[in-house]
Amino acid sequence: xxxxVTRELPxxxxxxxxxxxVQVEVWPGEALPRETLLKQVEGVTGLIPTVEDRIDAEVxxxxxxxxxxxxxxxxxxxxxxxxxxxxxxxxxxxxxGVLAGATADLTLALLLTxxxxxxxxxxxxxxxLWKNWHPKRLLGLELEGLTLGVVGMGxxxxxxxxxxxxxxxxxxxxxxxxxxxPYPFLDLEGLLAAADVVSLHLPLTRETHxxxxxxxxxxxxxxxxxxxxxxxGLVDTEALVEALQxxxxxxxxDVTDPEPLPQGHPLYALSNVVITPHIGSAxxxxxxxxxxxxxxxxxxxxxGREPPNPVV
Ligand code: DGY
Numbered sequence: 647x648x649x650x651v652t653r654e655l656p657x658x659x660x661x662x663x664x665x666x667x668v669q670v671e672v673w674p675g676e677a678l679p680r681e682t683l684l685k686q687v688e689g690v691t692g693l694i695p696t697v698e699d700r701i702d703a704e705v706x707x708x709x710x711x712x713x714x715x716x717x718x719x720x721x722x723x724x725x726x727x728x729x730x731x732x733x734x735x736x737x738x739x740x741x742x743g744v745l746a747g748a749t750a751d752l753t754l755a756l757l758l759t760x761x762x763x764x765x766x767x768x769x770x771x772x773x774x775l776w777k778n779w780h781p782k783r784l785l786g787l788e789l790e791g792l793t794l795g796v797v798g799m800g801x802x803x804x805x806x807x808x809x810x811x812x813x814x815x816x817x818x819x820x821x822x823x824x825x826x827x828p829y830p831f832l833d834l835e836g837l838l839a840a841a842d843v844v845s846l847h848l849p850l851t852r853e854t855h856x857x858x859x860x861x862x863x864x865x866x867x868x869x870x871x872x873x874x875x876x877x878x879g880l881v882d883t884e885a886l887v888e889a890l891q892x893x894x895x896x897x898x899x900d901v902t903d904p905e906p907l908p909q910g911h912p913l914y915a916l917s918n919v920v921i922t923p924h925i926g927s928a929x930x931x932x933x934x935x936x937x938x939x940x941x942x943x944x945x946x947x948x949x950g951r952e953p954p955n956p957v958v
Contacts, residue, residue: 649944650686651694652678655719655937656930662941668692668948684708692944694719695726697924703730715947717940721745721927723957724850724877731958738958739943743801744935745927750805752926753845753875756898757810759920760871761843762786763896766917787842787871787895790814795841797834797857798848798876799825806845815843838862843871850877860885869895875926878903887912890919900926 649663651672663670673686683699687709695701697720706713706727715737716726723740731738759765763786770776770784794810796803799821807817807829817829818840824831832840834857844866848854858872858881866872872894874881878901890897896918902911905924913919927933939955946953 647691647948648689649692649694650690652683652699653696653719655694655933655940657934657937659934659937659941662945666945666948687713691715692717692948694940694944696720697722697725700725702727706730706734706736715739715944715953717944717947717953718957719936719940722849722877724879726957728958736958737947737953737956739940739947739953739955740957741936741939741943742955744939745932746801746805748929748932749802749875749926750809751929752900752922753802753806753847753873753898754809754813756873756875756900756920756922757789757843757845757871760873760896760898760918761789763918765920787869792816792842793818793840795819795832795837795844796829797837797844797846799827800847802875803845803847806847810843834862835865838865839867841870842867843873845873846876846880848876848880850879855879856882858882858886860888863889864893866894868893871895872897872899874898875900877901878905883913887916890916894918896920898922900924 648669651670654672654674660670678699683705687693687705689712690709691712692715694717701716713736716731717739718726721740721742723738726738728738763784767784791814793816796807796817796819799819811817818832818837819829820832820834820837838844860882863885883903898920900922901924907913907921913921943953943955
């Protein structure tokens with residue numbers, strides 16, 4: 647039985663596989679070229695991919711009939727062709743819950759950074775422009791009293807709302823169905839009209855692709871802030887660049903479309919945008935727990951048990 651893990655993972659959770667006699671191959675590089683992925687998966691029983699590996703029908707077919715489980719090292723599974731897996735009887739699992747706190751922390755970090763123009767201020771000081779104090783310099787927004795619109799009230803959205811409440815923000819949300827929560831439930835259009843800050847916390851699917859299109863971006867309040875720590879594909883990037891040139895106050899983006907965002911992209915030229923390189927779950931604790939869950943799920947399928955976090 648051979649397992650292919652597409653990146654080195656934190657912690658020693660893979661040892662549990664070795665102890666059970668499973669042969670584990672871990673790709674040691676920073677990135678995994680497509681051709682290498684296709685070669686490495688030949689004959690594997692299980693795969694632990696990351697969000698950067700596109701696991702489609704071609705990969706599954708190159709793996710062949712031995713492939714039983716794709717235990718993704720992520721909560722999002724938009725990089726996996728779920729239909730193709732279902733059709734081939736391959737189980738797909740993910741790592742929900744354990745990264746919710748880390749992602750919520752980063753969402754608030756981006757919100758504060760954009761609202762208080764922290765990156766601009768830091769550059770101003772570092773570049774030697776700080777020669778005096780001025781009442782009108784680098785004015786930002788105060789969070790207290792602003793309305794946060796959470797789009798997608800899952801585990802991450804909920805934690806973002808809790809944190810924002812501590813800053814004195816009012817919360818409204820939209821979700822597939824209303825939840826037993828003390829916040830007003832609105833439809834998306836109502837939320838965009840009501841919220842000063844819109845924060846995305848939903849999966850990328852065919853239905854949610856470019857959910858925030860040009861019309862909806864410009865339906866956000868003038869002077870509003872957009873936060874995206876979910877998936878870049880939820881937003882029309884070209885329209886966002888336009889909305890940021892006058893309509894919106896700013897944006898905090900941990901994910902982009904395309905991703906990685908190439909050097910020279912117009913988003914980098916905007917001083918009201920803060921971009922981080924998809925690090926929402928990047929805490930030692932969350933990344934360790936993601937490895938634990940991925941191995942738990944993989945082992946469960948290999949041992950003929952129901953995995954704790956099934957997607958397919
Ligand atoms: C996920 O898990 O889906 C994040 O995007 C990366 O940790």
